[in-house]
Amino acid sequence: EDKVVQSPLSLVVHEGDTVTLNCSYEVTNFRSLLWYKQEKKAPTFLFMLTSSGIEKKSGRLSSILDKKELSSILNITATQTGDSAIYLCAANSPNAGNMLTFGGGTRLMVKP
Amino acid sequence: GAVVSQHPSRVICKSGTSVKIECRSLDFQATTMFWYRQFPKQSLMLMATSNEGSKATYEQGVEKDKFLINHASLTLSTLTVTSAHPEDSSFYICSATDGGAPYSNQPQHFGDGTRLSIL
Numbered sequence: 001e002d003k004v005v006q007s008p009l010s011l012v013v014h015e016g017d018t019v020t021l022n023c024s025y026e027v028t029n030f031r032s033l034l035w036y037k038q039e040k041k042a043p044t045f046l047f048m049l050t051s052s053g054i055e056k057k058s059g060r061l062s063s064i065l066d067k068k069e070l071s072s073i074l075n076i077t078a079t080q081t082g083d084s085a086i087y088l089c090a091a092n093s094p095n096a097g098n099m100l101t102f103g104g105g106t107r108l109m110v111k112p
Numbered sequence: 113g114a115v116v117s118q119h120p121s122r123v124i125c126k127s128g129t130s131v132k133i134e135c136r137s138l139d140f141q142a143t144t145m146f147w148y149r150q151f152p153k154q155s156l157m158l159m160a161t162s163n164e165g166s167k168a169t170y171e172q173g174v175e176k177d178k179f180l181i182n183h184a185s186l187t188l189s190t191l192t193v194t195s196a197h198p199e200d201s202s203f204y205i206c207s208a209t210d211g212g213a214p215y216s217n218q219p220q221h222f223g224d225g226t227r228l229s230i231l
Protein backbone atom coordinates (compact mmCIF):
# COMPACT_ATOMS: atom_id res chain seq x y z
CA GLU A 1 0.00 0.00 0.00
CA ASP A 2 1.30 3.43 -0.95
CA LYS A 3 2.33 5.56 2.00
CA VAL A 4 3.56 9.12 2.56
CA VAL A 5 4.78 10.26 5.97
CA GLN A 6 5.51 13.82 7.01
CA SER A 7 7.40 15.15 9.98
CA PRO A 8 7.16 16.94 12.25
CA LEU A 9 3.42 16.85 12.78
CA SER A 10 3.48 20.41 14.02
CA LEU A 11 5.98 23.16 14.48
CA VAL A 12 5.94 26.51 16.25
CA VAL A 13 8.62 29.05 15.36
CA HIS A 14 9.16 32.79 15.55
CA GLU A 15 9.31 35.17 12.64
CA GLY A 16 12.69 35.12 10.98
CA ASP A 17 13.43 31.49 11.82
CA THR A 18 14.24 28.92 9.15
CA VAL A 19 12.26 25.69 9.07
CA THR A 20 12.72 22.36 7.33
CA LEU A 21 9.77 20.09 6.73
CA ASN A 22 10.29 16.44 5.88
CA CYS A 23 8.43 14.02 3.67
CA SER A 24 9.15 10.36 3.00
CA TYR A 25 7.29 8.11 0.62
CA GLU A 26 6.76 4.50 -0.37
CA VAL A 27 4.85 4.48 -3.63
CA THR A 28 4.73 1.99 -6.44
CA ASN A 29 5.41 3.54 -9.83
CA PHE A 30 6.50 6.81 -8.24
CA ARG A 31 6.62 9.69 -10.68
CA SER A 32 6.78 12.96 -8.77
CA LEU A 33 6.51 14.55 -5.33
CA LEU A 34 4.34 17.59 -4.79
CA TRP A 35 4.17 20.13 -2.02
CA TYR A 36 1.04 22.09 -1.20
CA LYS A 37 0.19 24.82 1.30
CA GLN A 38 -3.21 24.75 2.90
CA GLU A 39 -4.61 27.66 4.85
CA LYS A 40 -8.33 27.99 5.38
CA LYS A 41 -9.49 26.57 2.11
CA ALA A 42 -8.13 24.02 -0.30
CA PRO A 43 -4.43 23.36 -0.92
CA THR A 44 -2.47 25.64 -3.18
CA PHE A 45 0.31 24.20 -5.27
CA LEU A 46 3.91 25.00 -4.32
CA PHE A 47 6.32 22.64 -6.05
CA MET A 48 6.46 19.51 -8.12
CA LEU A 49 9.70 17.52 -7.98
CA THR A 50 10.55 14.83 -10.44
CA SER A 51 14.34 14.60 -10.49
CA SER A 52 16.69 13.96 -7.59
CA GLY A 53 19.03 16.67 -6.40
CA ILE A 54 17.54 19.57 -8.33
CA GLU A 55 16.36 22.30 -6.01
CA LYS A 56 13.22 24.18 -6.84
CA LYS A 57 12.93 27.65 -5.41
CA SER A 58 10.21 30.23 -5.08
CA GLY A 59 11.06 33.24 -2.97
CA ARG A 60 11.83 32.08 0.55
CA LEU A 61 10.63 28.56 -0.14
CA SER A 62 12.73 25.81 -1.65
CA SER A 63 12.42 22.09 -2.01
CA ILE A 64 14.49 19.14 -3.13
CA LEU A 65 13.89 15.47 -3.82
CA ASP A 66 16.14 12.53 -2.91
CA LYS A 67 14.97 9.48 -4.81
CA LYS A 68 17.61 7.29 -3.23
CA GLU A 69 16.31 8.07 0.22
CA LEU A 70 12.68 8.27 -0.97
CA SER A 71 12.31 11.63 0.66
CA SER A 72 11.93 15.33 0.13
CA ILE A 73 12.38 18.45 2.21
CA LEU A 74 10.70 21.82 2.09
CA ASN A 75 12.70 24.74 3.45
CA ILE A 76 11.28 28.09 4.43
CA THR A 77 13.76 30.81 5.31
CA ALA A 78 13.06 34.06 7.18
CA THR A 79 9.60 32.82 8.11
CA GLN A 80 6.68 35.25 8.35
CA THR A 81 3.34 34.96 10.09
CA GLY A 82 1.76 34.51 6.68
CA ASP A 83 3.63 31.22 6.33
CA SER A 84 1.44 29.72 9.05
CA ALA A 85 -0.45 26.89 7.39
CA ILE A 86 -0.58 23.16 6.93
CA TYR A 87 2.03 21.95 4.48
CA LEU A 88 1.11 18.81 2.62
CA CYS A 89 3.32 16.62 0.52
CA ALA A 90 1.91 14.12 -1.91
CA ALA A 91 3.43 11.43 -4.08
CA ASN A 92 2.16 11.15 -7.62
CA SER A 93 1.72 7.91 -9.46
CA PRO A 94 0.46 7.47 -13.00
CA ASN A 95 -1.76 4.72 -11.69
CA ALA A 96 -5.48 5.42 -11.69
CA GLY A 97 -5.20 8.58 -13.72
CA ASN A 98 -2.50 10.56 -11.95
CA MET A 99 -3.41 9.74 -8.37
CA LEU A 100 -1.92 11.55 -5.39
CA THR A 101 -1.19 9.94 -2.05
CA PHE A 102 -1.05 12.57 0.66
CA GLY A 103 0.99 12.68 3.82
CA GLY A 104 -0.60 13.71 7.08
CA GLY A 105 0.69 17.26 6.80
CA THR A 106 2.86 19.48 8.98
CA ARG A 107 1.07 22.27 10.81
CA LEU A 108 3.36 25.29 10.95
CA MET A 109 2.67 28.23 13.20
CA VAL A 110 4.87 31.30 12.93
CA LYS A 111 4.62 33.66 15.89
CA PRO A 112 5.40 37.36 15.60
CA GLY B 113 -4.21 29.27 -15.69
CA ALA B 114 -5.31 25.90 -14.23
CA VAL B 115 -8.22 27.21 -12.18
CA VAL B 116 -10.61 24.78 -10.54
CA SER B 117 -13.91 26.14 -9.31
CA GLN B 118 -15.96 24.33 -6.69
CA HIS B 119 -19.50 25.22 -5.72
CA PRO B 120 -21.08 25.69 -3.25
CA SER B 121 -18.45 26.71 -0.71
CA ARG B 122 -20.67 25.95 2.23
CA VAL B 123 -23.82 23.94 2.76
CA ILE B 124 -25.90 23.58 5.91
CA CYS B 125 -28.88 21.27 5.62
CA LYS B 126 -31.09 18.86 7.47
CA SER B 127 -30.44 15.16 7.84
CA GLY B 128 -31.87 13.15 4.96
CA THR B 129 -31.24 15.83 2.35
CA SER B 130 -29.20 15.10 -0.77
CA VAL B 131 -26.48 17.61 -1.56
CA LYS B 132 -24.79 18.15 -4.91
CA ILE B 133 -21.31 19.65 -5.17
CA GLU B 134 -19.92 20.82 -8.50
CA CYS B 135 -16.32 20.91 -9.58
CA ARG B 136 -15.37 22.74 -12.76
CA SER B 137 -12.07 23.21 -14.55
CA LEU B 138 -12.37 26.74 -15.86
CA ASP B 139 -9.54 27.07 -18.33
CA PHE B 140 -8.55 23.52 -19.18
CA GLN B 141 -10.06 20.15 -19.90
CA ALA B 142 -9.82 17.46 -17.30
CA THR B 143 -10.44 13.85 -18.25
CA THR B 144 -9.81 12.93 -14.64
CA MET B 145 -10.90 14.71 -11.50
CA PHE B 146 -10.48 13.62 -7.91
CA TRP B 147 -12.72 13.96 -4.88
CA TYR B 148 -11.24 14.18 -1.40
CA ARG B 149 -12.64 14.41 2.07
CA GLN B 150 -10.86 16.14 4.91
CA PHE B 151 -11.71 15.92 8.59
CA PRO B 152 -10.57 18.64 11.01
CA LYS B 153 -6.81 18.65 11.56
CA GLN B 154 -6.35 15.70 9.22
CA SER B 155 -4.95 15.30 5.77
CA LEU B 156 -6.85 14.77 2.56
CA MET B 157 -8.39 11.37 2.05
CA LEU B 158 -9.04 10.34 -1.52
CA MET B 159 -12.64 9.24 -1.97
CA ALA B 160 -12.85 8.56 -5.66
CA THR B 161 -11.41 9.20 -9.07
CA SER B 162 -13.89 10.70 -11.50
CA ASN B 163 -13.43 9.70 -15.14
CA GLU B 164 -15.09 11.61 -17.94
CA GLY B 165 -17.57 9.43 -19.77
CA SER B 166 -17.19 6.40 -17.53
CA LYS B 167 -17.85 5.22 -14.01
CA ALA B 168 -15.94 6.64 -11.10
CA THR B 169 -13.37 4.55 -9.28
CA TYR B 170 -14.02 4.51 -5.55
CA GLU B 171 -11.48 3.97 -2.81
CA GLN B 172 -11.95 1.14 -0.37
CA GLY B 173 -14.50 1.95 2.27
CA VAL B 174 -16.28 4.67 0.30
CA GLU B 175 -19.91 3.85 -0.43
CA LYS B 176 -20.73 4.20 -4.10
CA ASP B 177 -24.45 4.57 -3.49
CA LYS B 178 -23.87 7.19 -0.85
CA PHE B 179 -21.46 9.36 -2.81
CA LEU B 180 -22.63 9.53 -6.41
CA ILE B 181 -20.14 10.91 -8.90
CA ASN B 182 -20.94 12.07 -12.39
CA HIS B 183 -18.35 13.36 -14.84
CA ALA B 184 -20.50 14.29 -17.80
CA SER B 185 -18.09 16.62 -19.57
CA LEU B 186 -14.40 17.41 -19.71
CA THR B 187 -14.88 20.41 -17.44
CA LEU B 188 -17.45 19.28 -14.90
CA SER B 189 -17.65 16.61 -12.24
CA THR B 190 -20.34 16.44 -9.58
CA LEU B 191 -20.44 14.71 -6.23
CA THR B 192 -23.86 14.06 -4.72
CA VAL B 193 -24.05 13.09 -1.08
CA THR B 194 -27.32 11.20 -0.93
CA SER B 195 -29.53 11.16 2.16
CA ALA B 196 -26.85 12.98 4.13
CA HIS B 197 -26.45 12.36 7.85
CA PRO B 198 -24.46 14.25 10.50
CA GLU B 199 -21.51 11.86 10.11
CA ASP B 200 -21.21 13.02 6.49
CA SER B 201 -20.35 16.51 7.72
CA SER B 202 -16.89 17.27 6.44
CA PHE B 203 -14.80 19.36 4.08
CA TYR B 204 -15.02 18.01 0.53
CA ILE B 205 -12.41 19.06 -2.02
CA CYS B 206 -12.07 18.31 -5.70
CA SER B 207 -8.98 18.51 -7.86
CA ALA B 208 -8.12 18.24 -11.50
CA THR B 209 -5.01 17.91 -13.57
CA ASP B 210 -4.21 20.17 -16.49
CA GLY B 211 -2.75 18.58 -19.57
CA GLY B 212 -5.72 16.62 -20.80
CA ALA B 213 -4.41 13.08 -20.74
CA PRO B 214 -5.05 11.23 -17.50
CA TYR B 215 -1.43 10.21 -17.16
CA SER B 216 0.18 13.56 -17.85
CA ASN B 217 2.76 14.63 -15.29
CA GLN B 218 1.11 17.85 -14.25
CA PRO B 219 0.27 18.99 -10.73
CA GLN B 220 -3.24 18.67 -9.48
CA HIS B 221 -5.03 21.91 -8.81
CA PHE B 222 -7.66 22.10 -6.15
CA GLY B 223 -11.01 23.76 -5.87
CA ASP B 224 -11.70 25.86 -2.79
CA GLY B 225 -13.60 23.08 -1.12
CA THR B 226 -17.14 22.68 0.20
CA ARG B 227 -17.82 22.67 3.90
CA LEU B 228 -20.83 20.44 4.45
CA SER B 229 -22.70 20.56 7.75
CA ILE B 230 -25.61 18.20 8.30
CA LEU B 231 -27.87 19.05 11.21
